[in-house]
Amino acid sequence: MNPTSPASPPEFEATSGSVTFVGSGPSDLALLTLSGSRALKFADLIIVDPTTDVEHVRALVPAHAQIRVSKREDDANQILRAVAQGLKVVRLHGWDYFTDADADSVLADVLAQAGHHSNVVPGVNRWSAALSYGAVTASAAFAALDATAGIPELEDWPTAQTLIIRVMGDKSRAVAIKAAERFGADATVLSLERMGTTGQVSDLTTWGEVTDIDPEERFFIIGPGIDESHRNRFAWFEGKPLFDWRVILPRTKDDVTALVDELDHYGASSEVVATMSIEPPRTEQAMEKAVRGLVDGRYLWLVFTSPHAVSAIAERLTEFGLDSRALSGISLAAVGRGTVEALARLGLVADLTPVVENTTGALANEFPAYDDLIDPLNRVLVPSADVAVEPLLVGLSRLGWDVEEVTAYRTVRAAPPPADVRDDIKTGMFDAVVFTSATAVRNMIGIAGKPHAATVVAAIGPATAAACEMHGLRVDVIADTPTFESVADGLARFADRRRSDQAAAGLPLTKPSQRKRRKRRKAVEPAG
Incomplete structure (x- = not known):
């Protein structure tokens, strides 16, 4: 029998390898424990579901780790081979392994052979998630x-007071019938679609009114807890101030991941x-000379x-066959926080960062003066x-330092976004735009045009x-402090006030993009 065929997994031998089955929950990996x-942090090999965002996983694992997409029928063999080689394996699943009927049989197959070399991390199961969301x-x-997988006969339905039913949308009507x-055509039921996403829709209806929808996952919940007045007290998800708002973030050279999270x-x-x-x-000679100077001990400070700038220096060191250890001494x-984090990813800690304000000018004010008695x-x-970072260069020169500036990278205006994004910006299909710098304002208008007048404009300062x-834009929100947290909070408070004003005026609660659009008037041909 071929030992590598799916029908005959390799004989398991005890090694230092292990496998951990990790569950998560809806909305990608947002509910990872x-x-x-x-x-994931210590894994050598990660096997993920076909629907998993691999780039999201890559940000959570070591640089050396391999990420493979599950092929189901060969997962058990892959896992057992890797464990036998002494690797730490993670099988990452979108939900909870033991309560998910869609989970494959690899868990049972591996547990039977790997024994105490296996571990299971529970995830959020669909049923508790449906109640929570x-x-x-x-x-x-x-x-x-x-x-x-099929609609059971009525005698096989559970009899509990609260019942959660999972179905694919195109079979909704069959389940409702x-x-x-059992419950009556006029019995009230809560329908939950696109659970855990910003497009979630929860709606109270009756079994007689249920119709088929797109063939996506859908939940029906019945029980005393679905009453509208009762649920409104706990509407934590769809009650968020920016729920389902589509926000565009023009990015310059700085990472805006933290703003996306906020x-x-x-x-x-x-x-x-x-x-x-x-x-x-444009030319590499200056950077090559600078890196050789770093290695040869030409500079006391970097x-x-x-x-x-951190990435540029790291890349040049790699080209010379060196790593961050070359900066020792x-x-x-x-x-900036992003710069400190970039150094941390290389295993480096900055000796000096500005305390009062994270700017180049503030760094110059807090930089030590050159002392020819103690500084070699x-x-x-x-x-x-x-x-040029002029305030920094001038400040350090005044302190007695011989400053050498080198161009490590160039910043150029990006290519325009896709045509559909440009069209959505101009026609008001985005609910808000958040600008994090004056450069972002100029560049976005230059490559994509002005946001529509209905789009809420938020500025970081x-x-x-x-x-x-x-540039002729009406500014609705200005952050109290120039931080991502503050501008996101300011936009949320604006949305809350907007919704309160709509409710007080007896108007329907709508997003900025849900305005009444004018119909184009047909051209009238002149009488002939």
Whole structure:
């Protein structure tokens, strides 16, 4: 028998290898537990569902780890071979393994052979997720019915007071007809679609009114907890101030992942549009000379003003067959949280960061003066973009340092976004736009045009707001402090006030993009 064929998995031998089955929950990996994250952090091989965002997983695992997409029939063999080689394997699943009827049999196959070399990290199961996202408090006795594989006869339905039914949307009517026989066509039921996404829709209806929808997962919940007045007290998900708002984030050279997370907390769906592209310098000689100087001990200080400068130096070191250890003995200074984090990813800690304000000027104010009695060298290297960091250079020179600036990368305006995104920006299909710098304002208008007048405009500070107004944009939100947290909070408070004003005026609660659009008038041909 071929030992590598799916029918005959390799004989398991005890090694230092292990396998951990990690569950998560709806909305990709947003509900991954701490235990699950820890397992990913030390994994050598990760096998994921075909629907999993591989790039999202890559951000959570070590640089050396391999990520493979599940092929189901060969998963057990892959896992057992890897464990036998001493690797730490993680099989990442979108839900909880033991309560998910869709989970494959690989768990049972591997557990039977790997024994104590296996571990299971529970995930969020579909049934408790439906109750939580539907804001339903279950009764003392509740049950689940999975009708995706077939609708059972009525005598096989659970009898609990609270019942959760899972079905594919195109079979909704068939389930409703069967449920009406038991509960009555006029019985109230909560329908939950696109659970856990910003497009979630929960609607109270009756079994007689249920119709088929797109063939996606759908949940029906019955029981005392679905009453509208009862659920409104717990409507934590669809009640978020920016729920289902479509927000566009023009990005320059800085990472806006933290801003995406902040807006996601308030229920928004963010789309990042790059308005600036990072490119290498036009000539490489200056950077090569600078890196050789670092290795040869020419500089006492190395000052990083952005994460891109960190990446540029790291890439040049790699080209020379070196790593971050080549910077041993050089004092490091960094401006900005992103720059500090970029250094941390290389295993480096900055010796100096600004305390009062995270700017190059503030760094110059807090930088130590050159002392020829204790400092063996007076040279400082500042790798930066092709735009000079003048306040820093002048400040360090006044302190007695010999500053050498080198162009590590260039910032150029990015190519325009796809035509459909440009059209959505101009026609008001985005509910809000968040500008994080004056450069972002200029660049986005340059490559994509002005946002529609109905789009809510949020600015991270007064200078950014002034740039918006200079380009004819009405600014609705200005952050109290120039941080991602503050601008996201300001936009959420604006949305809350807007919704309160609509309710007070007796108007329907709508998003900015849900305005009444004018119909184009037909051209009238002149009388002939």
